[in-house]
Amino acid sequence: DIQMTQSPSSLSASVGDRVTITCRASQSISRYLNWYQQKPGKAPKLLIYAASSLQGGVPSRFSGSGSGTDFTLTISSLQPEDFATYYCQQSYSTPLSFGQGTKLEIK
């Protein structure tokens, strides 16, 4: 099974900051990596698929990069609506697996 590890687990930042969240896979997953945003009481929302492709309707301040085992999600300039929990997910092989989440909080 492939384990996904995100860092940090939580992060405090201010509106306008540039933020980077890291996701590491326990083995190479090529670019089979997706990122989701989840707000309290809501379902996860797809942000990035295939490591770096922006889902339609997602603001361009979100970007993803990486391949193999190391991936990053970057928010170039935090907006108030971006404060949420972010999850990475590998879709390389079953069992599909998610990172433990990174909670992005307002400083």
Added chain:
Amino acid sequence: QLQLQESGPGLVKPSETLSLTCTVSGGSISSNSYYWGWIRQPPGKGLEWIGSIYYSGSTYYNPSLKSRVTISVDTSKNKFSLKLSSVTAADTAVYYCARGLTLSSGYNWFDPWGQGTLVTVSS
């Protein structure tokens, strides 16, 4: 616009079977470009993939749950279902259904998701 909606009992007794249905609207469940999945989230915790079913009927389950899980699809009703047997308190979670999309390259992801339904296991 495709929408998914989970339905089923919000309370299940220990040792019984949890049964949920996901109704798909705004599109057909019968497409070989898609698969359909169940994901759960215990209160205050992260996401766990339960399993997925393809149009062909092929199913893939999380080994941690495989002995207790059955996912099926009813194309005539545009629905798919989850059954989880012998539940315990550890199965208390918000259960989400989601559509999986697979490109010819093999890249795949879940989008969209249903709103989720909380299932509590308690006597």
